[in-house]
Amino acid sequence: VRIVYNNESIFFLFICYDSEPEKIEARLTPRHRISSSDNVRVYIDSYYDRRTAFQFAVNAVNVQEDVLWTEDTRRDESWNAVWYSQVRQLDYGWVAEIEIPFSCLRFGGGQRFRTWGLNLTRYIQRKKEYVQWRMIPESEHGFFVSRFGMLGGLEGIKTPYRLEFLPYSTVQMQDNEVLQNDWTRNLGLDLKYGPTPGVTLDLAVNPEFGTVETDEEQLNLSPFPTYYPEKRPFFLEFQDIFRTDIRLVHTRRIGKPLGNVINPTTTILTGGRLVGKTESGLRYGLIEAAADEERYYYLDHDGDSEFDSGDEEPFRELEDIPLEYRDSAREEFLEPRTNYLVGRLLKEYGDGSSLGLIGTAVNRHTRHPDFDSNRYAYTGGFDWDFRLNHTWMFAGQLAGSTVEGGDGAKQEGYGLKLDLRKFTGEHFTYGVGYDTYSDDFNVNDLGWIYGNDYGTHRLDSFFQYRDRPHKNGIRSYNISWRLERNWTDSGLEELLGKRFGNRHNLNFGPYTGGSLSSAHGMISGSLRFMNYWNVYFGLWRSIDNSQDPYRAAEDYDFIFRYPKGFSYWCGFSNDYSSMLNISVNQNIGSFRDGERWSGSIRLRLRPSPNLELMFEPRLDRRSKFSDFSEIVELEEESAPDKVLAMRDTRFESYVFRTSYTMSNKLDFRLFAQYTDFHSSRYEPLMLGPWEIESPLDARST
Numbered sequence: 111v112r113i114v115y116n117n118e119s120i121f122f123l124f125i126c127y128d129s130e131p132e133k134i135e136a137r138l139t140p141r142h143r144i145s146s147s148d149n150v151r152v153y154i155d156s157y158y159d160r161r162t163a164f165q166f167a168v169n170a171v172n173v174q175e176d177v178l179w180t181e182d183t184r185r186d187e188s189w190n191a192v193w194y195s196q197v198r199q200l201d202y203g204w205v206a207e208i209e210i211p212f213s214c215l216r217f218g219g220g221q222r223f224r225t226w227g228l229n230l231t232r233y234i235q236r237k238k239e240y241v242q243w244r245m246i247p248e249s250e251h252g253f254f255v256s257r258f259g260m261l262g263g264l265e266g267i268k269t270p271y272r273l274e275f276l277p278y279s280t281v282q283m284q285d286n287e288v289l290q291n292d293w294t295r296n297l298g299l300d301l302k303y304g305p306t307p308g309v310t311l312d313l314a315v316n317p318e319f320g321t322v323e324t325d326e327e328q329l330n331l332s333p334f335p336t337y338y339p340e341k342r343p344f345f346l347e348f349q350d351i352f353r354t355d356i357r358l359v360h361t362r363r364i365g366k367p368l369g370n371v372i373n374p375t376t377t378i379l380t381g382g383r384l385v386g387k388t389e390s391g392l393r394y395g396l397i398e399a400a401a402d403e404e405r406y407y408y409l410d411h412d413g414d415s416e417f418d419s420g421d422e423e424p425f426r427e428l429e430d431i432p433l434e435y436r437d438s439a440r441e442e443f444l445e446p447r448t449n450y451l452v453g454r455l456l457k458e459y460g461d462g463s464s465l466g467l468i469g470t471a472v473n474r475h476t477r478h479p480d481f482d483s484n485r486y487a488y489t490g491g492f493d494w495d496f497r498l499n500h501t502w503m504f505a506g507q508l509a510g511s512t513v514e515g516g517d518g519a520k521q522e523g524y525g526l527k528l529d530l531r532k533f534t535g536e537h538f539t540y541g542v543g544y545d546t547y548s549d550d551f552n553v554n555d556l557g558w559i560y561g562n563d564y565g566t567h568r569l570d571s572f573f574q575y576r577d578r579p580h581k582n583g584i585r586s587y588n589i590s591w592r593l594e595r596n597w598t599d600s601g602l603e604e605l606l607g608k609r610f611g612n613r614h615n616l617n618f619g620p621y622t623g624g625s626l627s628s629a630h631g632m633i634s635g636s637l638r639f640m641n642y643w644n645v646y647f648g649l650w651r652s653i654d655n656s657q658d659p660y661r662a663a664e665d666y667d668f669i670f671r672y673p674k675g676f677s678y679w680c681g682f683s684n685d686y687s688s689m690l691n692i693s694v695n696q697n698i699g700s701f702r703d704g705e706r707w708s709g710s711i712r713l714r715l716r717p718s719p720n721l722e723l724m725f726e727p728r729l730d731r732r733s734k735f736s737d738f739s740e741i742v743e744l745e746e747e748s749a750p751d752k753v754l755a756m757r758d759t760r761f762e763s764y765v766f767r768t769s770y771t772m773s774n775k776l777d778f779r780l781f782a783q784y785t786d787f788h789s790s791r792y793e794p795l796m797l798g799p800w801e802i803e804s805p806l807d808a809r810s811t
């Protein structure tokens with residue numbers, strides 16, 4: 111490797127000697143997805159903080175990949191930079207030249223001489239051989255950036271000027287039973303500016319996130335919403351600064367879905383994001399965003415004060431309605447104008463320790479009579495991560511929240527999370543954790559925590575052993591064990607007198623006080639053979655009966671108590687670099703007071719070096735469990751809204767992905783999913799002349 115630099119960039123020349131150059135493997139894949147290819151990588155810790163690094167990789171056909179490393183070992187593939195590379199295959203191997211403009215990196219100013227952290231690697235695909243300039247052995251598992259070597263002698267590097275802007279225009283057409291031949295247009299601008307080498311400012315006006323890959327549909331039978339990760343580039347760069355143990359920030363709350371086709375999501379008017387770091391190790395971050403008020407109008411022909419999608423036409427603006435009908439138009443209010451604010455400070459120390467502060471604010475501005483959301487929601491927290499002897503860590507966070515509802519009622523709560531663990535070692539890692547949240551702790555206007563309606567406490571412990579014997583056909587294996595116990599507050603007055611039960615016994619007696627609890631243990635492991643086939647397995651078993659107040663206790667005189675459950679799973683996969691990669695998974699066990707079976711097969715075919723096809727069918731069956739079900743209205747009968755009955759569900763999902771790469775700068779990708787959900791309710795468990803409304807079928811593509 112040869113390294114040179116000038117006033118704008120640093121250059122790396124890799125000379126990769128190979129005794130069998132005809133066997134060099136390289137696939138033309140989409141950018142950011144180098145796989146099954148010979149490649150070289152440059153890792154630069156330009157902050158020289160032993161925590162943050164920028165990775166630049168290129169394979170033998172010049173496919174690029176860049177990655178941001180934070181917190182020493184956390185990999186963020188969403189980071190993107192503009193840099194340059196060229197490769198050439200020769201009769202003695204291949205060579206790669208990489209140019210990295212200083213504008214891609216982050217570093218402090220005012221220094222004449224600089225020292226950066228550095229590591230250089232080469233990967234030889236046919237040998238599965240990974241060569242490092244500064245080797246990081248398995249015995250130092252849990253470390254990465256902090257183990258880099260040093261690059262010195264950098265002199266006179268000037269502060270680079272960084273400015274990127276992306277204007278765009280979008281056109282969208284909808285044609286369905288609600289909107290016929292409906293066209294919408296939008297203009298916007300994204301801007302990225304680096305006033306200093308260690309600071310990045312992102313600004314967006316009418317940001318457009320339609321190019322982000324859609325989420326896969328999932329089956330969720332819990333009383334809580336489904337969590338989906340952030341995918342929008344505007345929120346992703348250096349997102350680790352806003353990440354804390356208690357999830358006070360989940361940026362997908364900004365521009366959230368509204369659940370209708372007229373206004374599918376709230377409109378983000380403007381957004382700003384500032385992240386930076388000083389030479390003393392103080393990191394800071396700020397997010398500010400404003401979402402517009404959402405409403406639509408319709409002509410209420412039948413006078414029922416409800417919008418009927420098949421018979422009544424919706425209008426996005428009052429001005430869209432013919433003048434003679436405007437006075438009789440009805441308004442459907444969806445969401446008020448909302449402002450989101452996040453502030454973060456994090457002090458990092460040389461041994462990997464850190465101390466941080468975070469605060470969030472959500473303010474909604476409206477006096478509309480149909481407004482029923484929180485008027486404001488504030489959270490704040492203090493977090494720490496102390497590293498001891500480069501082996502142990504003691505991390506935690508204390509947070510509080512205050513919320514004012516639409517009715518003016520205020521709610522204040524707290525959360526605490528503690529974690530003590532041995533995080534590194536060649537063979538053994540282990541630890542214990544505890545967290546607790548009060549019943550009034552509410553962060554869900556901008557964060558994500560559910561399941562603490564009755565207060566929650568959790569105590570868990572884990573142990574893991576790993577080894578790499580490289581003999582008897584086994585390359586590596588690991589075994590882990592975990593115990594966990596959860597319980598609520600005691601003396602839950604709102605539950606007093608409600609009876610415990612399940613499908614086997616509808617009356618175990620009433621709740622008279624004390625905590626509701628559940629506990630389980632789990633053991634799992636994986637095995638990798640010398641031919642890179644993989645096998646994994648696991649067993650989950652509840653230790654006592656689980657008591658679940660969330661599904662029925664609020665509306666019905668009932669608290670579910672499930673019998674001791676179990677679940678075991680196993681699967682296998684062949685070498686990922688094979689032309690045909692197969693992965694088979696299955697899970698069998700209990701679900702609540704019933705049964706569950708799920709399985710999937712993933713097939714990945716690469717018929718040519720630049721074409722990849724992936725197909726994954728999944729099936730999830732849950733049967734013979736109890737759930738509350740709506741009943742058919744009965745004349746002259748006094749009937750409850752819902753009764754407890756038996757239920758079966760079946761969820762089928764078929765996922766197809768393909769990528770066709772035309773060059774190292776141009777590729778075509780397709781994602782498609784078809785789902786089929788069937789639910790049947792039968793055999794009422796409560797006495798009475800009930801008829802159950804069933805079955806339910808839902809399909810989507």
